[in-house]
Amino acid sequence: MxxxxxxxxxxxxxxxxxxxxxxxxxxxxxxxxxxxxxxxxxxxxxxxxxxxxxxxxxxxxxxxxxxxxxxxxxxxxxxxxxxxxxxFHSEQGLFPKWKFTFYAEQELFVCAAGQELKYRTTDRKGYQKYASDPEQCKNCPFLNECTQSKNHPKVVTRHVWEDxxxxxxxxxxxxxxxxxxxxxxxxxxxxxxxxxxxxxxxxxxxxxxxxxxxxxxxxxxxxxxxxxxxxxxxxxxxxxxxxxxxxxxx
Structure with a gap:
């Protein structure tokens, strides 16, 4: 153990x-x-x-x-x-998940800068992945506090049974x-x-x-x-x- x-x-x-x-x-x-x-x-x-x-x-x-x-x-x-x-503690210096607002009817998250993270796919474990537009993210003032991805997209997951x-x-x-x-x-x-x-x-x-x-x-x-x-x-x-x-x- x-x-x-x-x-x-x-x-x-x-x-x-x-x-x-x-x-x-x-x-x-x-x-x-x-x-x-x-x-x-x-x-x-x-x-x-x-x-x-x-x-x-x-x-x-x-x-x-x-x-x-x-x-x-x-x-x-x-x-x-x-x-x-x-x-749950996010990686040091990065926004926690609760900073992103989920809208069930539109099937998307909205970040602190107002950008939409749209649904992309669902993995085998039932987690739905929502991703941002990297072209908008690369110029965002919150980029360093949001993601460490080299290509700049932010991905947030939500389980299909999250309700x-x-x-x-x-x-x-x-x-x-x-x-x-x-x-x-x-x-x-x-x-x-x-x-x-x-x-x-x-x-x-x-x-x-x-x-x-x-x-x-x-x-x-x-x-x-x-x-x-x-x-x-x-x-x-x-x-x-x-x-x-x-x-x-x-």
Whole structure:
């Protein structure tokens, strides 16, 4: 695993889903460290909905999940999605992408100097490319702040599913979105912290994906049993009969 701000080396990743109401872990999936967080997400979400018949209304994810396929997938599933925004930094001294205004009906971007960047092509990954006229760019006062191309054209890309990502960004800045994301620190982050600090999950006991998966499942089972015991105790102290409140989510 090689990531900014993380130690480099051989790792496994624990991809985990936590219920917001009771803080129960509803899914755990182990992959090698070189598998990006976003890769297994939608398939694990569908698995939980199918297996447990969960009616998922909303989800909160960190910035590693802010990809166009995930945004598109959640929007098509009619799930309110809140994903932390990434802070992309353009090359030093160059205009960031948000300096260019996109006009969907005309299918073009407009730069700070007012020049139009028109649609050129769409690559195999679904990114539409918009390019400026190099003859106009070479005399532009912002040329050195806009592009380092020797032929002077400026190219801006936009994914065909970018509208779904814009929908997620709007959710993030909404009042309900901010409230939902605050819950994430109280659930999933606390779950991982307990796993590492209280259950020895900082290191795997045995090598190999099947062995690490077994350790993860056993650890999660213990955490869930502790959570259930706590909630059952609270349930009984409130004067309710001792009935398991999580029935139906086996």
């Amino acid at each position: 090689i990531r900014d701000g993380k130690p480099e080396g051989f790792f496994y990743l624990d991809h985990r889903t936590v219920d917001m109401k009771y803080n129960l872990i509803t899914d755990v999936h182990v992959t090698p460290g070189n598998v990006h967080d976003s890769v297994p997400y939608l398939s694990r979400l569908d698995r939980q909905q199918k297996r447990f018949e969960f009616q998922v209304e909303a989800i909160a994810l960190d910035s590693g999940y802010l990809t166009t396929p995930i945004c598109r997938g959640l929007q098509s599933r009619n799930i309110f999605a809140v994903v932390a925004l990434r802070r 779904s990502k814009d929908w997620v960004r709007n959710n993030w800045i909404s009042k309900s979105g901010k409230q939902l994301y605050r819950k994430r620190k109280e659930t999933i982050e606390r779950s991982f912290a307990d796993t590492i600090e209280l259950h020895g999950f900082r290191y795997c006991r045995l090598c190999g994906l099947p062995n690490v998966r077994e350790q993860a499942l056993m650890t999660v089972a213990v955490q869930n049993m502790k959570k259930m015991a706590i909630h059952l105790d609270r349930w009984e102290t409130r004067g309710n009969p001792l009935v398991f409140p999580f029935a139906g989510s086996h």
